Amino acid sequence: xxxxxxxxxxxxxxxxxxxxxxxxxxxxxxxxxxxxxxxxxxxxxxxxxxxxxxxxxxxxxxxxxxxxxxxxxxxxxxxxxxxxxxxxxxxxxxxxxxxxxxxxxxxxxxxxxxxxxxxxxxxxxxxxxxxxxxxxxxxxxxxxxxxxxxxxxxxxxxxxxxxxxxxxxxxxxxxxxxxxxxxxxxxxxxxxxxxxxxxxxxxxxxxxxxxxxxxxxxxxxxxxxxxxxxxxxxxxxxxxxxxxxxxxxxxxxxxxxxxxxxxxxxxxxxxxxxxxxxxxxxxxxxxxxxxxxxxxxxxxxxxxx
Ligand SMILES: [Fe+2]
Ligand SMILES: [Fe+2]
Numbered sequence: 395x396x397x398x399x400x401x402x403x404x405x406x407x408x409x410x411x412x413x414x415x416x417x418x419x420x421x422x423x424x425x426x427x428x429x430x431x432x433x434x435x436x437x438x439x440x441x442x443x444x445x446x447x448x449x450x451x452x453x454x455x456x457x458x459x460x461x462x463x464x465x466x467x468x469x470x471x472x473x474x475x476x477x478x479x480x481x482x483x484x485x486x487x488x489x490x491x492x493x494x495x496x497x498x499x500x501x502x503x504x505x506x507x508x509x510x511x512x513x514x515x516x517x518x519x520x521x522x523x524x525x526x527x528x529x530x531x532x533x534x535x536x537x538x539x540x541x542x543x544x545x546x547x548x549x550x551x552x553x554x555x556x557x558x559x560x561x562x563x564x565x566x567x568x569x570x571x572x573x574x575x576x577x578x579x580x581x582x583x584x585x586x587x588x589x590x591x592x593x594x595x596x597x598x599x600x601x602x603x604x605x606x607x608x609x610x611x612x613x614x615x616x617x618x619x620x621x622x623x624x625x626x627x628x629x630x631x632x633x634x635x636x637x638x639x640x641x642x643x644x645x646x647x648x649x650x651x652x653x654x655x656x657x658x659x660x661x662x663x664x665x666x667x668x669x670x671x672x673x674x675x676x677x678x679x680x681x682x683x684x685x686x687x688x689x690x691x692x693x694x695x696x697x698x699x
Pocket of ligand 2: 517566597600
């Protein structure tokens with residue numbers, strides 16, 4: 395707890411949760427999207443556009459980037475955007491299962507219960523939207539590497555409490571910062587901008603809920619549980635972030651995978667983009683006491699701090 399937080403009893407925390415969930419439900423009723431009708435799925439892909447803001451490319455700023463033709467750079471950002479969307483689907487499936495398990499057999503009249511189902515419904519629409527978007531970008535199915543898939547399988551079946559909600563928050567925040575840039579960027583293909591706009595609007599509610607739940611769940615956590623989950627969240631974050639860009643994007647953009655991977659790995663520009671965009675998230679995790687020394691090792695490895 396930070397010095398600015400008002401000490402909360404179980405009763406006031408419950409009331410806060412109730413109010414937050416009700417506000418989120420009201421907001422969702424006022425502004426939600428149906429990607430099936432909102433996104434322009436009909437117009438064929440215009441290859442004059444990028445798939446993402448070039449500054450977010452893992453190769454932007456490298457000597458390889460400088461050697462690439464504009465067409466190649468655009469193809470790369472389209473493949474990278476498709477990879478991010480595909481990783482989004484992977485994580486949204488993990489998330490839906492964790493939230494569904496968390497609310498199993500709880501009070502259905504509680505706004506938090508109804509909000510949880512609303513969020514799951516949002517994610518279900520998002521995943522279909524990302525799937526169609528990646529396909530339209532001309533990308534093959536990108537899936538995380540085997541180890542991430544198998545660890546995700548265990549995590550989605552077992553994680554609960556703050557471990558689940560803080561991991562959800564990390565994934566949503568990391569996507570959010572990129573997508574806020576892409577949705578405003580006129581160099582990005584219009585249908586991708588719409589997809590990102592929809593996602594940013596709906597995820598801002600999810601992030602509020604994830605923050606609230608993380609704080610709430612931590613209130614009952616003792617020292618040992620807090621330390622263990624701080625590390626679990628950091629490891630989950632590392633796998634989420636390192637799965638964002640599939641290594642095959644380079645080959646599919648007509649590049650030399652080995653050289654691209656080498657230069658992407660050493661790309662200080664991209665690392666700085668990640669760090670600066672995750673500053674608010676890290677501050678939040680710090681205020682929850684989740685930035686323990688072992689956890690920091692993984693956040694640093696993921697270039698989040
Ligand atoms: Fe989503
Ligand atoms: Fe979400």
